[in-house]
Amino acid sequence: MEFAEFIKTPMVNSVIMKRPFHDAVEGTLCVSGHHLILSSRKDQREELWLLHSAVDSVEKKLHGAGGTLVLKCKDFIFIQLEITNAEECISVANSIEQLSNIDDVTLAYPFFHRLQFEIMEDGWQAFQPEREFARFKECSEEWRLSSVNSDFQVCPSYPHAVIVPKCIDDEMIVRVAAFRQHGRFPVLSYYHRDSKAIMMRSSQPLTGQNGRRCKDDEKMINSVLGIGRKGYIVDTRAQSVAKMAQAKGGGYEPEAHYPQWRRIHQPVERKQAFHDSLIKMVEASSDATASMDKWLSKLESSNWLTHVKDILTCACVVAQCIDKEGASVLVHGSEGLDSTLQISSLAQLILDHDCRTVSGFEALIEREWLQAGHPFRSRCAKSAFAITKHRQESPVFLLFLDSVWQIWQQFPCSFEFNEDFLILLVQHAYSSPYGTFMCDCERERASHKLSKRTVSLWSYMNRPEILQQYLNPMYDPNPAVIWPSVAPQSLTLWSGLYLRSQVDIRPEQEAWSEIAKIREYDKELRSKVTKLRRQLASLEKEGLMAGVIVPSTEDGHDSSEH
Amino acid sequence: MEFAEFIKTPMVNSVIMKRPFHDAVEGTLCVSGHHLILSSRKDQREELWLLHSAVDSVEKKLHGAGGTLVLKCKDFIFIQLEITNAEECISVANSIEQLSNIDDVTLAYPFFHRLQFEIMEDGWQAFQPEREFARFKECSEEWRLSSVNSDFQVCPSYPHAVIVPKCIDDEMIVRVAAFRQHGRFPVLSYYHRDSKAIMMRSSQPLTGQNGRRCKDDEKMINSVLGIGRKGYIVDTRAQSVAKMAQAKGGGYEPEAHYPQWRRIHQPVERKQAFHDSLIKMVEASSDATASMDKWLSKLESSNWLTHVKDILTCACVVAQCIDKEGASVLVHGSEGLDSTLQISSLAQLILDHDCRTVSGFEALIEREWLQAGHPFRSRCAKSAFAITKHRQESPVFLLFLDSVWQIWQQFPCSFEFNEDFLILLVQHAYSSPYGTFMCDCERERASHKLSKRTVSLWSYMNRPEILQQYLNPMYDPNPAVIWPSVAPQSLTLWSGLYLRSQVDIRPEQEAWSEIAKIREYDKELRSKVTKLRRQLASLEKEGLMAGVIVPSTEDGHDSSEH
Secondary structure (H helix, E strand, O other): OOOHHHOOOOEEEEEEEEOOOOOOEEEEEEEOOOEEEEEEOOOOOEEEEEEHHHEEEEEEEEEOOEEEEEEEEOOOOEEEEEEOOHHHHHHHHHHHHHHOOOOOHHHOHHHOOOOOOOOOOOHHHHOOHHHHHHHHHHHOOOEEEEOOOOOOOOOOOOOOOEEEEOOOOHHHHHHHHHOEHHHOOOEEEEEOOOOOOEEEEOOOEOOOOOOOOOHHHHHHHHHOOOOOOOEEEEEOOOHHHHHHHHHOOOOOOOOOOOOOEEEEEOOOOOHHHHHHHHHHHHHHHHOOOOOHHHHHHHHHHHOHHHHHHHHHHHHHHHHHHHHOOOOEEEEEOOOOOOHHHHHHHHHHHHHOHHHHOHHHHHHHHHHHHHOOOOOHHHHOOOOOOOOOOOOOOOOHHHHHHHHHHHHHHHOOOOOOEOHHHHHHHHHHHHOOOOOOOOOOOHHHHHHOOHHHHOOOHHHHHOOHHHHHHHEOOOOOOOOOOOOOOOOHHHOOOOHHHHOOOOOOOHHHHHHHHHHHHHHHHHHHHHHHHHHHHHHHHHHHHHHHHOOOOOOOOOOOOOOOOO | OOOHHHOOOOEEEEEEEEOOOOOOEEEEEEEOOOEEEEEEOOOOOEEEEEEHHHEEEEEEEEEOOEEEEEEEEOOOOEEEEEEOOHHHHHHHHHHHHHHOOOOOHHHOHHHOOOOOOOOOOOHHHHOOHHHHHHHHHHHOOOEEEEOOOOOOOOOOOOOOOEEEEOOOOHHHHHHHHHOEHHHOOOEEEEEOOOOOOEEEEOOOEOOOOOOOOOHHHHHHHHHOOOOOOOEEEEEOOOHHHHHHHHHOOOOOOOOOOOOOEEEEEOOOOOHHHHHHHHHHHHHHHHOOOOOHHHHHHHHHHHOHHHHHHHHHHHHHHHHHHHHOOOOEEEEEOOOOOOHHHHHHHHHHHHHOHHHHOHHHHHHHHHHHHHOOOOOHHHHOOOOOOOOOOOOOOOOHHHHHHHHHHHHHHHOOOOOOEOHHHHHHHHHHHHOOOOOOOOOOOHHHHHHOOHHHHOOOHHHHHOOHHHHHHHEOOOOOOOOOOOOOOOOHHHOOOOHHHHOOOOOOOHHHHHHHHHHHHHHHHHHHHHHHHHHHHHHHHHHHHHHHHOOOOOOOOOOOOOOOOO
16 A cells, blocks of 8 residues: 555554543554554444544654654544553654645545445535526526536636526637636526525636726626616625735726626635634634633634624625615625635525525535635645645635534524534535545546545435434524624634534533434324324224224324424 | 602603514503503503613613603613603603612512412422421431521521531520621531532631631531541632731631631632623623624623633532532632622532422522522612612622523533523512512511512412423433533623623524424323323223224333333
């Protein structure tokens, strides 16, 4: 195996593993090419089965003859390993460090993952643009699925098929793409049935300092609105930032050339700021000895919740334009790969109840994140603990999931999925045995043949026995638009995720399983009622035949259903 | 009626009432001696029925011909009234201001409250010391109920009966009382079955600067421990504060004279600091336009959560001494009326699962707050908005309930009651139609004959139709000691209470009612199963008699119970 050179010590005995809120376990530690495994002495049970790629940083402390390793995982879990021999301790640390930093995609675990289950529905096929286009059938008079990008030449970060205005042909699109950064021309992202308004997203126009124009771009964008109707361009940058972008060849849409559109600048921070913020927030969270003051000060100065607030505020502005004003919206920042996607996906979550179901949310992530070209590989290579090399890492997707969680906890009955579902998505975005979040865009995923050579996360998650752990027992479908509060008092730190190594969540989990248990018991009782009633009916029939007087039943009508 | 002089304008038409997250209502406003009533035009429905004593401050803004009143209630609810006539507006404001500030206890509403229900069990009798003493039967070899204070002469703030060591006679107690501030001699507060350790509480000893001693006090306290056993005196003041108290005649127990006891100083702030903190926290909470930064800064500098953390930490220290070390504890600060009670009651909530039931919690409030002489009238006269005159106001009890809420949300299945139960207690402590929280101590309550002339809050709350709204549908009795986390990351602002006018809690309430609904449905189904089974059995019997073949039933055993 290619990894052998990194594994000097494949096995260490008598290792003690400590995890917060778990009993310490002693066992044998094995370092394999992709996993770190700890089997306890007792019954050869695997107590730990951790992908190296899940480890963000390894800290080693030597003391006396032995040493301690602290593995800080990308999903904010801390694992402590006590190894009696210092040499073995160093050797294991080096292995994990090297194996968790392999850059070569082709060596990633999803290519080696042997499936333990049969695939019912292939997640790779479930949300293809051709299928998702059905969502837009109500506006299929004005919009069409274009294959202009089928070979990923027009826009390398776009999927093979995109939805564009029917009146704009593919040749025009090629010219529009040339006028937008990285070729990310405006595409349809959402159609709002209630108001018939739409949302598009793109990257910034390349107007530059000389105010370059592109008639096709203007035509394409203006074509979206009916005569006399107004639309909004929501720019996720401050006006000053958008102006400065002109110096580097970027820019924004001047109202003179897009007369039906009003520009709103609703700023959201850039990706480097997000990353710095995450590091500070997690550092504050890890300090259990802090005073109350120090904790709140540090949380504040991390700015994490400020980012969440900005993102949610911008998404609400977009949703308000669409729902309250019935106006169409074009969203973009600069590249259209990060904040733009946070906003376009959250706006849909607010507006469209379908996005709050499990499959609707998976579809949303496919459409607005994976197919839309959010560079998961670059952004999620490291989390809060590693020293990052490329400065491309940023918790953009994590901030989206955090914002979803904020809405989720404000509307706890309106989501089909539970908190663990969101945490699972965080984990898989950063490290996964499945291929879904690999690579930076569909073009790369296609070149590595991921849909053939790896399993989709959705194939795994949508199996009933897995999915049931991630369902919200309080779900009560709510077709309305839900307006989250963005008042600072309404936003709180997602402790179930970031504080998992500091705060004991077991009592809370117990509460959820209590609710789930009642629901389950409910079902059993209902089937019991049905069965008893059937027996009764059969007895009544026989009794009638035998001339027996049947006791009257008040439950003749079917009242056992909700 | 005595109030007539305060009511110049008893009725105003066309008043518009606005409350956060409620639709505006137009109606007729009536000012009665005790209530402010708004009846809507539509069906003469009462939309508001508010005790004047619930109002903490009245703000009036005149504009044009009319004006707006903002009533800030003691329970953090804001009510806005728009009155078209400025003169009437001023008149109503004056009435509310005067009527909400009547100092005379004998004019309080509980004396005038006409009961709408029949009392099943009198709350005044439910938790009398004589009955509560049954709780301590396991240690009744060493402890006895003393009537030394039956006429409230020995200690004016103690109840008529208290539990003291059996080996200490009443004459000695009188001498001990003389050595303790306000006569608050040590009394038994809790007996821990698991470790056989006990908790006592008292006020500070009056050692003064000359190191006064009291042999009886030493004997009384030392008698509690067996030979060679150690106890802890948990002083809720910093060592320096305790030292300073000597200058004013107070002090602490020097180890030389109490050799079996180790003193721990676990400081909790004093009552003025609590009050200032509440004002700042509520002011920060009301500012919905604040940025995230400003909100967290203000929350931090209010120190509210620091107080919660200090109180919980101190209670955990006491509980640890008792449970983990099996050591007895004496708790006191200076007067023993405020922090001492916070600590002694929270320690019991942690240690004793019975205190986490509805009746156990009511008993705890009776024993450790009402009978223990916490001066509710002085402390809860005003809340966060009024300008206070006496500087005796302090949210000591509120901080206790806040701390309970923190534990409650860390262990959501371990409490029989829900969050609304705690909020209801906050409301009634500050303003109530019931007599329970009136006056400062049992002596005053007796002199006003409250148990005859007013209704107990418990008489109201313990009626099944009322109580069911306050039950926790997730309750799963947990006999264990529960250890709350006091890490700053685990403590959050009680938004369900303080942010009720800022954050919409309706979706959360919906979630709770969803859970309650499922539980209710569960019960129905279970009774349906039982009924069907009974019908089936009866049919089987008749069928057998008539010679009919009975279909086999798998449900013969009683599996319909949880």
